[in-house]
Amino acid sequence: MTDDTIAERFKRTNVEYSTDLQERIVKSRDLTKFVKSLSIPDIVVYPKNEEDVIKIVEFALEEHVPIVPRGSGHGSVGGVIPLKGGILVDMTRMNKRIEEDEDTITLEAGSPINFPARVYPTLWKRVTIGGNFCGGSWGIGSYMYGINWDQVIEARMVNPLGSVVTLKGGDIKIAAHAEGTTGIVTSLKVLKKPGYREEARIYLFGRLKDAVRAITKVYEESPPLYHLLLRSPQMSRLTKHLGEFNKWQLLIVYFSESEPEEKDLPRQSYVNGKVLWENRDMFFAGVYLKHFNEMYYSTVHVELDRMEGIMEKFKDEYLEVEFANDRLAHIDIMSNRPINFTLDNPFSVDDIKINSRLRRDHLQKIINYKKRYDKEDLFNPGKVSLEVFQ
Numbered sequence: 001m002t003d004d005t006i007a008e009r010f011k012r013t014n015v016e017y018s019t020d021l022q023e024r025i026v027k028s029r030d031l032t033k034f035v036k037s038l039s040i041p042d043i044v045v046y047p048k049n050e051e052d053v054i055k056i057v058e059f060a061l062e063e064h065v066p067i068v069p070r071g072s073g074h075g076s077v078g079g080v081i082p083l084k085g086g087i088l089v090d091m092t093r094m095n096k097r098i099e100e101d102e103d104t105i106t107l108e109a110g111s112p113i114n115f116p117a118r119v120y121p122t123l124w125k126r127v128t129i130g131g132n133f134c135g136g137s138w139g140i141g142s143y144m145y146g147i148n149w150d151q152v153i154e155a156r157m158v159n160p161l162g163s164v165v166t167l168k169g170g171d172i173k174i175a176a177h178a179e180g181t182t183g184i185v186t187s188l189k190v191l192k193k194p195g196y197r198e199e200a201r202i203y204l205f206g207r208l209k210d211a212v213r214a215i216t217k218v219y220e221e222s223p224p225l226y227h228l229l230l231r232s233p234q235m236s237r238l239t240k241h242l243g244e245f246n247k248w249q250l251l252i253v254y255f256s257e258s259e260p261e262e263k264d265l266p267r268q269s270y271v272n273g274k275v276l277w278e279n280r281d282m283f284f285a286g287v288y289l290k291h292f293n294e295m296y297y298s299t300v301h302v303e304l305d306r307m308e309g310i311m312e313k314f315k316d317e318y319l320e321v322e323f324a325n326d327r328l329a330h331i332d333i334m335s336n337r338p339i340n341f342t343l344d345n346p347f348s349v350d351d352i353k354i355n356s357r358l359r360r361d362h363l364q365k366i367i368n369y370k371k372r373y374d375k376e377d378l379f380n381p382g383k384v385s386l387e388v389f390q
């Protein structure tokens with residue numbers, strides 16, 4: 001089918017669209033470097049509301065063409081690349097606040113993260129809430145609150161039958177980090193963070209070993225921290241204006257209303273972390289974006305006791321580790337040369353498929369749903385392998 005015939009037929013939906021070549025190329029890319037695919041969509045479409053999304057899905061089903069949703073394209077794993085062409089659905093015009101109360105907010109999926117989110121990615125100033133829910137996972141705040149989808153109370157989705165479904169409880173994982181393979185999320189109801197003042201400290205360590213020991217103690221004592229992050233001396237060289245430390249920096253952030261007891265924190269000298277915290281958009285992903293043309297990036301999630309060994313291997317590169325309540329260390333690595341992650345790790349991102357990034361129960365939910373409702377594999381094809389045991 002040529003672009004024009006798709007466009008001709010798509011006109012009947014009355015949804016805004018473009019077949020401009022440059023636009024199709026730009027919209028089919030994200031921040032991935034390891035994927036060399038040049039596939040582009042036949043058409044880019046711009047829904048303004050849920051009714052438009054239903055029309056687009058109905059069109060895709062009638063025409064048997066693939067359909068790939070897109071937020072702001074700041075993912076790092078090729079999630080928005082339409083491997084089999086078809087319709088690329090740009091969600092950024094669906095950006096309305098639907099309702100809000102003291103504890104929750106309901107937003108259209110293309111909305112920016114401009115509310116007090118409990119968990120948010122370093123690139124929160126640029127991304128959409130739907131893109132982060134469908135393509136992200138842990139982030140700032142994960143030490144206290146867990147993964148981003150743990151904060152979601154309800155997700156509305158147009159599923160591969162064209163029906164609007166409201167996912168709640170355990171079913172939220174059908175859409176979370178599914179990259180649109182199970183449907184297009186139209187809105188999310190999420191929990192908000194309380195408006196407490198945040199305090200930040202930076203503990204400094206000459207040796208990685210000592211920093212790791214301090215982190216282990218923090219996990220054992222479980223003080224009420226909001227965020228916990230470790231940066232290498234090399235990383236701070238890339239953000240000199242935020243303070244240059246020739247040491248490992250352990251950033252801890254807590255709510256002033258629940259200051260942790262000193263005995264539960266590292267017994268180590270520390271400095272005020274206000275400047276670093278206020279510039280948290282320049283944590284790892286922000287820095288990577290700034291150095292995008294000369295740097296490569298990879299990330300891996302490992303149990304705490306394996307962290308030190310892996311970091312030692314990469315100690316000359318730029319390292320940052322986010323800690324979450326799942327007791328995994330989420331290690332980000334940036335280098336001037338491609339990083340070949342051949343380590344035997346359960347979770348890593350150097351693969352366009354979501355399989356290596358999710359726990360088995362989560363993946364199984366996505367696969368079951370996809371097998372049941374997307375028999376033609378039209379929803380972001382190529383992003384999930386239907387074999388869970390590989």
Ligand SMILES: Cc1cc2nc3c(=O)[nH]c(=O)nc-3n(C[C@H](O)[C@H](O)[C@H](O)COP(=O)(O)OP(=O)(O)OC[C@H]3O[C@@H](n4cnc5c(N)ncnc54)[C@H](O)[C@@H]3O)c2cc1C
Pocket residue numbers: 030031068069070071072073074075076078079080091109110121122123126127128129130131132133134135136137138139148178179180181183184185186284285286288289297380
């Ligand atoms: C160096 C680096 C570090 C990063 N670190 C983190 C991190 O720590 N934590 C984290 O969570 N993220 C991280 N990211 C990834 C990225 O920043 C987030 O996932 C981001 O929130 C993506 O948002 P987006 O709007 O750009 O989504 P996109 O990139 O546009 O989309 C992401 C995926 O979601 C799908 N999608 C988008 N919208 C919808 C929808 N409405 N319905 C169904 N599917 C949809 C897309 O098809 C795609 O597969 C990092 C990225 C980089 C480059």
